[in-house]
Amino acid sequence: MKMETFEMERMQSTWENVVEYDLSESGIRAVSLRELTELGFDLEEAMDTPLGYSQSNGTIELRELLTEQYPGTSIENIEVTNGTSEANYLVALVALQGGDDMALEVPNYMQLWGPPRSFGARINTFPLDFTSSWEPDWDGFERAVSEKTRLVYISNPNNPTGAVLSRDAMRRIVERCERVGAYLLADEVYIGAERERERTPSFWGMSDRVIVTSGLSKAYGIPGLRIGWMVGPKDFVTECWSQHDYITIGPNKLSDIMARTAVEPANRKRLYDRTREILRQNLKSMQEWLDGFGGFFTYTPHEAGAFYFVKYASEVPSLELVRNILHRQSTLIIPGSHLGMEGFLRIWMGGKPDFLQEGRRRIGAEIEKLPELVRGGDL
Ligand SMILES: Cc1ncc(COP(=O)(O)O)c(C=O)c1O
Known part of the structure; x- marks a missing residue:
């Protein structure tokens, strides 16, 4: 298609x-790059870095830093990608085949509308309800997530509504995915962009059906580095890496180095x-x-x-x-x-x-x- x-x-x-x-x-x-140097990025050292290929699934240093954000992970649970969007794309490629069903909330960023349909998967949408603070319409959700569903996509906090799911809503979504045997793709690139409320909890760790994607583009304010990542079960992440080899090989070397400054815990908090x-x-x-x-x-x-x-x-x-x-x-x-x-x-x-x-x-x-x-x- x-x-x-x-x-x-x-x-x-x-x-x-x-x-x-x-x-x-x-x-x-x-x-800016200057602001990143103020956070400790060493521009002088970067000047002498040979611009070769970087580790294609993310350097060990960067993945080790990322494991600190996701309890219970090791570096094999993590793959660094060219932006959150590449991570989302890889997850869809691995989780779905032609004839499978996927459930997608609306409104949404809509990246995962086109690719699944292009390889013959069917998308069932479920609405978020404006009249109840953008809570998912649960009847619509149950209809959209069936025994045929292989992947459910959620963005939390949500683009474009900005709404954050309650713990109960998160549990309900995860339980349904477990019941039907679907993976949940939780796109968490807006975690850290809360205005007053506490930090949005991650779906990570709620079930072995959960795959989280995120990146530097939104809450960190660094979209230009094009660094994202996925966190998932090791065998799933390994399959995504195989797809990655064919698409872009891996992330940009300098971006990987700069990303280490951004995700270092104290700097992450500052950002x-x-x-x-x-x-x-x-x-x-x-x-x-x-x-x-x-x-x-x-x-x-x-x-x-x-x-x-x-x-x-x-x-x-x-x-x-x-x-x-x-x-x-x-x-x-x-x-x-x-x-x-x-x-x-x-x-x-x-x-x-x-x-x-x-x-x-x-x-x-x-x-x-x-x-x-x-x-x-x-x-
Ligand atoms: C929910 C969501 N996921 C992913 C992306 C793409 O992020 P990146 O720039 O990290 O590829 C966006 C961009 O708007 C987004 O809103």
């Missing part, structure tokens, strides 16, 4: 470096603290702006992630709205339709305040033109 276009990613890669205001991001404002601080700083102005449209936008309280996923009170399709904002205001945001849920927009809040303010002003200029917008009155 032909590979379907990854709509959101394609729209971003076409426009994010072209528009004047890119508010389509989902991670926190990126860390998470930086993320929290940026989110705190930006929250008030974001909410004031959203509320300034007199109820046109509705949203759940912010929990995690550098974005808001907001419902808007208009019949205009989200893609049309986003296109107008893009072409008339040189500003990019994400339409809900690209994330599996129409009637919503995802707007970034992880940048510098002045930049975000001007981006929002431009978005607002197009919202003002909608016939449904009646300021301060009924909609």
